[in-house]
Amino acid sequence: MSTLAAQHQPSSSEEDLIALFDVRPTDAPTPPAEREAAIAAPKFGTVFTDHMARISWNSTDGWVDRRIEKYGPLLLDPATAVLHYAQEIFEGMKAYRHADGSVWTFRPEANAARFARSAHRLALPALSVDDFVGSITALVRTDVDWVPSGDEASLYLRPFMYASEAFLGVRPSLEAEYLVIASPVGPYFSGGVKPVSIWVDREYSRAGAGGTGDAKCGGNYASSLLPQVVAQQHGCEQVCFLDSGTRTFLEELGGMNVFVVKADGSVETPELSGSILEGVTRSSIIRLLTDRGHDVVERRIPLTDVLAGIRDGSVTEVFACGTAAVITPIGRLAGSDFDHTIGGGEAGSLTMAIRAELTDIQTGRAADRHGWLRRLA
Numbered sequence: 001m002s003t004l005a006a007q008h009q010p011s012s013s014e015e016d017l018i019a020l021f022d023v024r025p026t027d028a029p030t031p032p033a034e035r036e037a038a039i040a041a042p043k044f045g046t047v048f049t050d051h052m053a054r055i056s057w058n059s060t061d062g063w064v065d066r067r068i069e070k071y072g073p074l075l076l077d078p079a080t081a082v083l084h085y086a087q088e089i090f091e092g093m094k095a096y097r098h099a100d101g102s103v104w105t106f107r108p109e110a111n112a113a114r115f116a117r118s119a120h121r122l123a124l125p126a127l128s129v130d131d132f133v134g135s136i137t138a139l140v141r142t143d144v145d146w147v148p149s150g151d152e153a154s155l156y157l158r159p160f161m162y163a164s165e166a167f168l169g170v171r172p173s174l175e176a177e178y179l180v181i182a183s184p185v186g187p188y189f190s191g192g193v194k195p196v197s198i199w200v201d202r203e204y205s206r207a208g209a210g211g212t213g214d215a216k217c218g219g220n221y222a223s224s225l226l227p228q229v230v231a232q233q234h235g236c237e238q239v240c241f242l243d244s245g246t247r248t249f250l251e252e253l254g255g256m257n258v259f260v261v262k263a264d265g266s267v268e269t270p271e272l273s274g275s276i277l278e279g280v281t282r283s284s285i286i287r288l289l290t291d292r293g294h295d296v297v298e299r300r301i302p303l304t305d306v307l308a309g310i311r312d313g314s315v316t317e318v319f320a321c322g323t324a325a326v327i328t329p330i331g332r333l334a335g336s337d338f339d340h341t342i343g344g345g346e347a348g349s350l351t352m353a354i355r356a357e358l359t360d361i362q363t364g365r366a367a368d369r370h371g372w373l374r375r376l377a
């Protein structure tokens with residue numbers, strides 16, 4: 001069963017959660033005109049709000065000093081554990097401004113639960129759902145003027161945790177820092193959604209059995225950067241990885257899960273094998289497809305099945321999904337011995353319908369029938 005299905009609601013009210021955070025406002029807030037300009041034309045991940053949330057941990061006292069403080073550089077001892085052994089995890093979420101001005105986020109308890117699972121795998125301390133949701137709520141309330149409005153604009157939230165002990169020995173760090181930073185983002189696709197081309201890599205793997213593939217950690221991204229460059233050298237925008245054991249089955253992209261739509265209306269996605277990251281978007285899409293009456297099959301999907309299906313017309317659409325781009329249609333799959341166009345290189349109709357449905361729920365244009373939204377401000 002999907003671990004995302006077992007969600008915990010925070011035990012306390014928003015007010016109780018944020019009361020734990022000491023808000024220490026910056027002495028140099030960004031002037032409103034400058035802020036408005038930054039929000040109007042943001043380039044992904046380059047502009048940050050005035051504050052960040054922070055909680056410190058040590059093995060004696062546990063989590064201490066919950067605070068909202070001025071956004072700024074971290075001072076690190078050169079021996080800080082994360083710089084040597086990559087003991088680090090992160091999350092990616094968004095805050096959406098609805099038409100009435102209120103600000104909401106999407107399934108934060110699922111991200112909190114995944115963050116705790118990632119922490120466990122990376123031998124970092126568990127952060128409670130309350131602290132996770134409380135930190136993003138307190139930060140978004142402090143920097144609420146930074147939440148953009150407008151179609152597909154949002155405030156991207158990046159919670160992360162790293163091993164902060166200055167110590168070169170190889171064992172779990174006895175100190176850690178948890179932070180949340182926030183960055184206004186515009187539409188992922190400027191000029192409308194357009195299909196991407198994917199290089200299916202047979203040389204490199206993202207994750208192996210028993211590794212960290214199902215944890216959201218920086219190390220997985222480090223190992224996916226070179227294959228991403230290789231994909232670009234082959235004229236593709238993104239890379240798709242196969243299972244490391246047999247190089248037979250589809251796994252996922254460097255930071256997005258994949259779905260395959262069949263002509264008979266059924267939809268397939270790679271099963272959670274331990275080396276695939278369980279996306280919140282993936283699980284939400286499975287739910288929306290099931291609601292529409294589509295048969296959704298989670299299984300090991302041989303690449304050869306997908307290629308044969310594209311050739312004989314039984315595979316009609318392929319798409320990738322994740323918080324940043326929501327859903328990205330895939331118009332072309334290429335590899336060392338094949339180069340296939342899918343659906344004439346156009347975005348598929350089910351792909352776009354599900355994309356619209358999900359973004360409508362997130363932005364308050366459609367009813368939140370599954371209770372996925374949580375108000376932040």
Ligand SMILES: *Cc1c(COP(=O)(O)O)cnc(C)c1O
Nearest residue numbers: 255256257277279280281322323
């Ligand atoms: C974050 C991530 C995803 C997408 O997860 P969402 O929760 O949908 O944003 C997929 N694959 C990898 C490797 C990721 O790191």
